[in-house]
Amino acid sequence: MGALTLHILTLFFLQARSVFANVDLFSTLYTNNSDAWLSSSGEFAFGFRQLNGTSTSLFTLAVWYDKIPDKTIVWSAEKEDNNPAEAPAGSHVELSSQGLTLRSPLGESLWTTGQEYGDVSSGAMLDNGNFVLVNTSSTIVWESFKFPTDTLLPNQSLELDGKLTSRFTESNYTKGRFQLYFQEKEGHDVLMLSPLAWPSEYRYNSYLNIDTPAGSTSSRLVFDQSGNIYVETTNRDEWGSGSCGYNSICSIQNQRPTCNCPDGYSFVDPSNEFGGCQPNSAQLLCGADMEGTTQARPEELYELLISREINFPLGDYERIQPCSQQDCQRSCLHDCMCSAAVFGYPTCWKKRLPLINGRVEKGPTLVFIKTRVSPLTAFTKNEDQAKPILWGSLIGSLVVNSILLATVILLILLKPKRILQVAPASLLETNLHSFTYQVLQHATQNFSEELGRGACGIVYKGQLEAHSSNVVAVKRLDRLGQEQEKEFKAELSAIAKTCHKNLVQLIGFCDEGIHRLLVYEYMSNGTLADFIFGQTKPIWSDRIRLALGIASGLVYLHEECENPIIHCDIKPQNILIGKDSTAKISDFGLAKLLLSDQSRTNTMIRGTKGYVAPEWFKNVPVTVKVDVHSFGVMLLEIICCRRSVIPMESGEEEKAILMDWAYDCYTEGRVDALVENDKEALADIGRLQKWVMIAIWCIQENPEMRPTMGMVKQLLEGFVEVPNPPSPYYSN
Template sequence: MFSPLAWPTELRYSYYVAFRPAARLVFDESGEIYAEAKNGTRTTLQEDPNWRADLVLDTRNNYYRATLDYFGVLTQYVHSKDSNSQQQGWRILRYIPGDICTSVLDGYYGYGSGACGYNSYCSMIEQRPTCTCLDGYTLIDPSNVFGGCQPNFTLGCGGDEELQARPEDPYTFKVLNDVDFPLNDYEKIQPYTQDVCQQDCLKDCICAVAIYDNQTCWKKRLPLSFGKAKSGGQTILIKTRVAPLGTPPGSKSKKDKPVFIGLLTGLLVINVVLLAAVLSVIRLKKRKREIKVSSLLETNVHSFSYEALMDATWGFTEELGRGSFGIVYKGTIESRFYNEVAVKKLDGLAEGREKEFKAELNAIGKTSHKNLVRLIGFCDEGTNRLLVYEFMSNGSLANFLFAQAKPNWDLRVRFALGIARGLVYLHEECDTPIIHCDIKPQNILIDDNFNAKISDFGLAKLLLSDQSRTNTMIRGTRGYVAPEWFRNVPVTVKVDVYSFGVMLLEIICCRRSVLMLESGEEEKAVLTDWAYDCYLGSRINALVDDDDKGALADKGRLQRWVKIAIWCIQEHHEMRPTMGMVLQMLQGFVEVSDPPSPFS
């Protein structure tokens, strides 16, 4: 069953897709997906016409993958194995439910917002749900189109008699057709004309939206939920504000106007003199400036001026860290969603690459995943290239793994699964796969809720060819680098799989991949070599400390994860699993076979 959750709790609302009788959902080697009952009975997913059961699946010529998308749709994709095929990239093959905008309300009791957030409506465009704010409303979180919308004005409940007497009403109505909000009615009136329905809502300070259909007027209050595109002839009347905010209608009567105008004229003369003095002071004294931003097309990434970021970081004084991409500084911006930010000054960006720089940022700005550090904005001014990220208060994964007080086993498991989910998103769920090229604990940041988030993804493409390299002259960091970097061959997303395998061993063992050890312990110096020796000798327990009770008690997972790490660090990239397969193995959904030697 697919059910929305009452986040952040685990309370399930009513299901919107059900497979009965079913104990689990299976995605087999033939590419078929079906529901399987406890007695082994299989049922194909035929409840929706968009899930075609008559498809001929050809695993010899195609790859298949399935994703339960974050908006609640199970989608199966196909990718041709033929590099010369006219149809390249992942294409949607089938999906269920066919219309999440409508299906999520079926059998529902009205809890939650629906497929989209509150005060927005859902429509299916190119087989995917799209959320749109009502006129006069904007996104609560500009980076989350499914997060709901808020009015850009305040609905008031005062001065009704005066409002009726004024010819210039402070509210007007925007008309929207073929959209419905099936819930949130608090009054139904009929028979009414559309004009009377509109006037009734206008005089009602509670009424935010009225829906008119066939002489019936439904009045609705905020927040509006389960909005969806629906053809049917109904008319949506959306109440919006005409008068500017901070100018209450009726605040001055007609008899007060002459006195008011005289006072205003006198004050205007005084203000002109004062303004001239203030402008002179401003030229001599630097004051804090409001950060003004503009957005890149089709993304929520904002453009900052260099001067604004200098103010935000107090002249780049509080350094958070250094890396191959540049120096990171702590800063503060005035925003409803972000107060503290991390500002990274990039080094070594090639000259004349402004268009490519913005194109890459446009691609990164479209990404959105709970296990990726969110890119808020950038600066592309003169020779200055800066990136603005959300601030991660708990620092990097390295601070946790390599400190004296090591994180417990459950927390390490959570870190590893979160990182794997983030890499699956970058490799398999973005429009264009993004290769990180530098996966390591220092590039994994931890938020307030101890969620692991990948940082610096996509930056490798923004830098010169000799940047982000170690003494081995390959892109990445020594100890995490895949062997193909040495062979001067084109690299794939499998270089990230290799780095993840090394880091998974570090998470398991709470130690660095390469150490300088005392005489007699040289076999432990290189973690990948030592881990494989322990696996061959059935001494996996030696990889964790004796006081690591959680790992020792979870011996099945410990052994499985060591095997997964060895698969990830195979010498030949064809032998390594994809991150999607790695995640399934980590979760225990796919059996892990015995790995061969990774060094052959």
């Protein structure tokens, strides 16, 4: 496996000279000779190198060390998929005023530096390993250093939009299994090193993170002339919960962030100003503040502290426009969910806790911070009139309470003891957004545009007016019996604590009266069923990427969640495809959670015909292996681009049941029949053979014979050899 290398030179490395070994316009290099454009010192060369050593007739454009025997390549021309630009024998590269162009023997353009780099006057191979194109003013308009492949050289930087990807092997320059890159995390860029789900671009969890100090963000990775490697940082343009924590106000003083709390708030930890702030008064609870104070108005219970030159620009849950300052204040006072409001004529933005991205910001806006008024302060004006009544009430209540207390104690002593059950955590303790039914009814235009139907309900398309995820999918549960209530709680509890690239994100829910709804991120590209069962067969590489993504999502559910989750209904209709063509597992309406000390559970038959595992029909406890079985069936469908059970014409009955046909094809040595004329799949016959074998292992009748999803993923990726599978039926 190729290594991701940073070539660190010796301490006596020559200082990079700015002497250009000029390459004139219309200069040309061909693959069939050993010519190259050299740097003035002869250290580096630019030209053609054979791919995979001398075993092929394919070449690529490259920069290499020319004074060492190995001629180590430090840069190569790449296509958009990070693989080398391959050129057959007889190709050539030419320098013109439009830049460099690599052409095939027939004159076809195979790679170019791009038309935006016009007016080129010459090129040069510099002594630091950078090949540059310059204009008539000797200004560099293109350079290889800006497009690194798998190597950084001294004096070279990795910019925020760049990445280093390892080669597959030492002699194979196709993209490999590791990548160094910048990724935005909590509002700033972090340098990460991750393994790749080869051959796709999907990154697994990183095992190296280089973060930046509070108040700053990454700008580039620098490899300097002395051999030092470091992340260069700049001051952050935007601050908030990332630097100062929630409910804080961030400002920059002496090029460092300074955190303060707004009026009515204080630091959670006085010794840590970056730890966030908390309200000085108790949390505001809808309805609870009015109990026993029927004559109290919100204006008597709360007050609004006015602050200037600060702002909370993100996280508003409601916007009122047009609105006056008085209307904005009144709306926040009378809304028990409102903790602050920002007013800038003619708009009022209402915020709930926690307040995020607070910052010092000069401008005409006003911020109203809502705090509770002390009960004694609120009613001081009525204190004198209330004294006789209070004393009478106090004496009466003491007598009544004494009688009640004695009664309760007597009942407790006489009542048989039993073990108390601790109630589960409230759903409101999650980070999900709680929507009213009216809001979702409005967002879906009274549930008019249907996206799909399932066993648990109907999914509608909706659009939220004041939310970070504007277009959403709203699942309306259509049965309200006791079993349906369990389904709702299961789905909500299962997804609320999950977070993975290959799981559909649950944004919020509605639990109001008889209404039970779930709000998901909207998947713009339909389902996996639409993708693989459509008119046109999708390309093999896309099917590979989707299958690996689904496997990653199931590994997360089974092995990486706090409590393992059995999905119970894995099928193509429950795999959605996002705008970036990422496969995401959806529909947790049938999900079943396993407690930390469980490995199996008893439940009623769940799932969809054609995908359910045999143990569902045997009245035995089920495990995560039921999902493995369903995945195996779906993997065969992805491979073959056909449904698991279809009616066949006379003479083709053997193909009707996909699982049977696939096993027959495997045992008879004709797996190519499963993909018919799919040239790309047939060109990858080794993987095709192995994946069919993996699917057969997954659909074994005996669940103990099936691999875990973690093992399935390793088998799919080629990290573990696939043993020959037995017949999936009648195994003991």
